[in-house]
Amino acid sequence: MRRELHAEWTKLRTLSGTGRLLLALVVLTVSVSAVASAVVSCPRAGCGHDAAKLSLTGVHLGQVAAAMLAVLTVGGEYGSGMIRTTLAAMPRRTTVLAAKAAVLTGVTMAAGTVAVLGSVLAGRLVLPGSGFTLAHGYSPLSLADGPTLRAAAGSVLYLTLIALLGLGVATAVRNPAAAAGAILGLLYLLPVMAFTSSDPDWQRRLWQISPMNAGLAVQATTSLPDLPLSPWAGLGVLAAWAAAALLGGGLLLWSRDA
Amino acid sequence: MSTGTGTPYRSSLRTGRDGFIHLLRAEWTKFRTVRGWVLALGAAVLVTVLLGVLLAAGSHTSCSKGPVEAPCPPLPTGPGGEAVEDKFYFVYRPLTGDGSITVRVTSMTGRIRLPDETPGVRNVVPGVVPWAKAGVIVKESGEQGSPYAAVMVTGEHGVRMQHNFTHDTAGRPGKVSGKSPRWLRLTRAGETLTGYESADGVNWAVVGTVRLARLPDTVRIGMFAASPGDLTVTRGGLGGLSAAVRFAEVTAVFDRVGLGGGVPGGAWNRQDVGVTTGFDGSPHHPGGFVESGGTFTVTGVGDVAPRADGSKIELPLTGTMTGLIVVIVVAVTSVTDEYRRGLIRTTLLASPRRGRALAAKAAVIGAVAFAAGLAAAGIVVPLGVRILRAGGNDVLPVAALTELRVIIGTAALFAATAVISLAFGALFRRGVAAVVTAVTVVVLPHILATTSVVPEGLSQWLLRVTPAAGFAVQQSIPEYPQVIGHYAPAAGYYPLAPWAGAAVLCGYAVLALGLAVLLLRRRDA
Numbered sequence: 054m055r056r057e058l059h060a061e062w063t064k065l066r067t068l069s070g071t072g073r074l075l076l077a078l079v080v081l082t083v084s085v086s087a088v089a090s091a092v093v094s095c096p097r098a099g100c101g102h103d104a105a106k107l108s109l110t111g112v113h114l115g116q117v118a119a120a121m122l123a124v125l126t127v128g129g130e131y132g133s134g135m136i137r138t139t140l141a142a143m144p145r146r147t148t149v150l151a152a153k154a155a156v157l158t159g160v161t162m163a164a165g166t167v168a169v170l171g172s173v174l175a176g177r178l179v180l181p182g183s184g185f186t187l188a189h190g191y192s193p194l195s196l197a198d199g200p201t202l203r204a205a206a207g208s209v210l211y212l213t214l215i216a217l218l219g220l221g222v223a224t225a226v227r228n229p230a231a232a233a234g235a236i237l238g239l240l241y242l243l244p245v246m247a248f249t250s251s252d253p254d255w256q257r258r259l260w261q262i263s264p265m266n267a268g269l270a271v272q273a274t275t276s277l278p279d280l281p282l283s284p285w286a287g288l289g290v291l292a293a294w295a296a297a298a299l300l301g302g303g304l305l306l307w308s309r310d311a
Numbered sequence: 312m313s314t315g316t317g318t319p320y321r322s323s324l325r326t327g328r329d330g331f332i333h334l335l336r337a338e339w340t341k342f343r344t345v346r347g348w349v350l351a352l353g354a355a356v357l358v359t360v361l362l363g364v365l366l367a368a369g370s371h372t373s374c375s376k377g378p379v380e381a382p383c384p385p386l387p388t389g390p391g392g393e394a395v396e397d398k399f400y401f402v403y404r405p406l407t408g409d410g411s412i413t414v415r416v417t418s419m420t421g422r423i424r425l426p427d428e429t430p431g432v433r434n435v436v437p438g439v440v441p442w443a444k445a446g447v448i449v450k451e452s453g454e455q456g457s458p459y460a461a462v463m464v465t466g467e468h469g470v471r472m473q474h475n476f477t478h479d480t481a482g483r484p485g486k487v488s489g490k491s492p493r494w495l496r497l498t499r500a501g502e503t504l505t506g507y508e509s510a511d512g513v514n515w516a517v518v519g520t521v522r523l524a525r526l527p528d529t530v531r532i533g534m535f536a537a538s539p540g541d542l543t544v545t546r547g548g549l550g551g552l553s554a555a556v557r558f559a560e561v562t563a564v565f566d567r568v569g570l571g572g573g574v575p576g577g578a579w580n581r582q583d584v585g586v587t588t589g590f591d592g593s594p595h596h597p598g599g600f601v602e603s604g605g606t607f608t609v610t611g612v613g614d615v616a617p618r619a620d621g622s623k624i625e626l627p628l629t630g631t632m633t634g635l636i637v638v639i640v641v642a643v644t645s646v647t648d649e650y651r652r653g654l655i656r657t658t659l660l661a662s663p664r665r666g667r668a669l670a671a672k673a674a675v676i677g678a679v680a681f682a683a684g685l686a687a688a689g690i691v692v693p694l695g696v697r698i699l700r701a702g703g704n705d706v707l708p709v710a711a712l713t714e715l716r717v718i719i720g721t722a723a724l725f726a727a728t729a730v731i732s733l734a735f736g737a738l739f740r741r742g743v744a745a746v747v748t749a750v751t752v753v754v755l756p757h758i759l760a761t762t763s764v765v766p767e768g769l770s771q772w773l774l775r776v777t778p779a780a781g782f783a784v785q786q787s788i789p790e791y792p793q794v795i796g797h798y799a800p801a802a803g804y805y806p807l808a809p810w811a812g813a814a815v816l817c818g819y820a821v822l823a824l825g826l827a828v829l830l831l832r833r834r835d836a
Contacts, residue, residue: 230742234640237750241758242633248762249629252369
């Protein structure tokens with residue numbers, strides 16, 4: 054396994070897109086979060102906004118970079134034919150996938166931590182200017198606060214799980230463009246379906262199974278009882294999606310020709 | 312032994328120029344022989360239709376009659392075929408032939424119910440909503456939706472002349488009070504109705520003249536009052552906005568009432584047009600009428616206007632976005648795969664004029680995507696509307712041409728998106744980058760705007776300046792300035808007119824394709 058890990062790390066490290074995507078992950082997450090913290094205002098006490106969730110808004114967009122990094126890791130190999138060399142050198146295919154997943158997890162977690170810390174810092178600096186002050190019932194964002202820490206750590210895990218979900222889908226689909234379309238559809242279209250459905254039961258059900266909605270429940274720090282799922286259970290739904298995608302991708306990789 | 316020189320080999324094929332038709336044929340052959348693309352486009356149609364049908368089948372509406380659920384009564388429709396709101400308090404006399412009515416309005420007051428501050432306690436405050444209306448009217452009959460013309464004073468929009476629900480002409484602005492009363496007059500001459508207003512009853516100004524086609528000889532003429540509900544928009548629990556309409560009523564005081572022409576003497580008739588009844592048979596929020604010494608006090612609830620709430624025919628088109636993502640992937644890969652496999656070199660060798668090669672590709676992909684969009688929308692709109700109606704939902708009726716525009720517009724949306732994606736594919740030469748960019752500029756702004764993730768002002772701008780403006784072709788019910796509604800992208804109202812939105816999208820498609828042609832010419836392949 055060590056050789057596989059080393060090989061995958063070398064490949065990911067030397068790809069031209071990796072650095073750019075990781076930079077995009079950090080920049081998109083932090084900048085969108087900062088803009089959201091600046092634009093949404095809290096004019097009076099009891100304005101009902103969730104400050105921690107607001108300061109992590111950028112994860113909505115940063116996740117695209119995480120998913121695309123995953124697509125690049127495996128889809129890029131299919132695109133260039135590199136996959137045949139990889140599998141010739143390392144014939145144990147599931148180990149290859151596991152190594153890819155491990156390397157991807159490490160890289161995404163590192164970039165995700167930077168992105169989330171940057172977002173929380175931006176929120177801490179910007180939010181008081183938008184009316185999120187002690188007078189309106191908001192203490193400054195701090196990771197010493199239990200729910201905020203959970204939201205921040207959960208967001209890092211969320212980005213990592215999205216990358217793993219992307220890896221599973223890309224392994225199954227192989228064509229990088231189709232994999233990108235499939236992941237974007239899975240992430241963004243289920244919430245739209247939930248939103249347009251007029252039946253409240255269906256709305257809740259779709260919300261509960263949508264990887265983005267359920268997974269981002271981990272960012273909620275206020276009105277938790279109103280959520281269809283508790284924060285960690287929501288992240289669990291996303292973890293189930295990622296596990297299923299990796300399992301399916303792994304089975305296909307194991308059983309198909311390359 | 313022959314020593315003559317042999318004729319050099321000549322192909323028996325005719326030499327021809329690389330005509331555009333040949334290029335089109337070549338690109339079409341490339342497209343149709345890749346099974347994955349054809350299947351994917353089929354899947355795009357299928358998924359668009361299935362999602363629409365699922366959504367339609369999941370919507371049910373019924374009206375409760377006390378403890379039992381009952382089907383809702385059909386929506387009244389106006390002379391133009393559109394669904395209308397036609398609920399007002401009507402004080403009238405029959406009019407045969409030509410005639411007129413003149414009144415003075417001296418007061419307009421009302422009550423509005425606001426969101427409860429103490430749960431369970433009705434929070435009713437005095438006030439008049441902006442489009443509360445009271446005035447004089449000539450109406451064909453007491454039937455809801457029958458033709459009419461009216462001159463009225465409104466809460467905040469001054470004097471108006473309106474007819475047949477969708478037409479509205481402004482008169483003098485200003486509110487009515489005891490100090491500044493408003494005189495109104497409506498005359499009928501055959502099918503022509505003319506509205507006048509005056510500040511003093513001496514100097515009259517014409518507000519408007521309208522023709523009501525095939526108005527019968529005997530009609531009703533009189534006074535009316537109606538007040539639409541008060542609209543509040545609140546943020547929902549799972550994100551998104553929900554609009555609620557609360558009860559509001561208006562009371563107008565008329566005096567100096569004068570009738571001219573073919574109006575027989577006798578008492579005034581009264582009708583609470585369109586009043587809803589509770590399950591015990593008593594009217595719910597009834598209007599009223601009091602006459603004392605030539606002063607008429609009329610109280611009314613409701614509105615005489617086109618209807619904006621109800622399901623719209625574009626609701627089953629929600630799956631469009633999913634279909635579009637598939638189309639984006641197919642269009643992008645149709646060019647990036649040529650780079651992956653090196654086929655692009657053969658293509659450009661066969662057709663050295665690179666711009667024409669890409670144009671032919673765009674034409675084929677655009678046409679194929681158009682066909683897919685036409686098939687999807689052509690199936691799902693009529694089918695979805697039928698399913699919605701079967702589920703008891705009120706679907707706002709639209710003209711056949713509007714329905715056709717929604718369907719063809721959706722096909723155009725597919726085609727233009729395909730061309731944009733193809734151009735991105737040629738620009739980036741990498742599938743992932745092109746797919747992500749295309750989804751980000753075409754689909755994502757629409758999702759952000761319609762699910763109220765971003766503030767409403769920003770939503771409006773996103774749907775003006777990004778390619779997502781093209782979704783405006785799917786809007787079937789226009790915004791009516793004389794009806795207060797929740798005209799937000801989240802409610803299906805776009806900031807641009809349908810064809811203007813389509814033009815923005817097509818402009819982007821042309822721009823992207825032009826850029827792609829430029830770069831294809833300059834770069835090596």
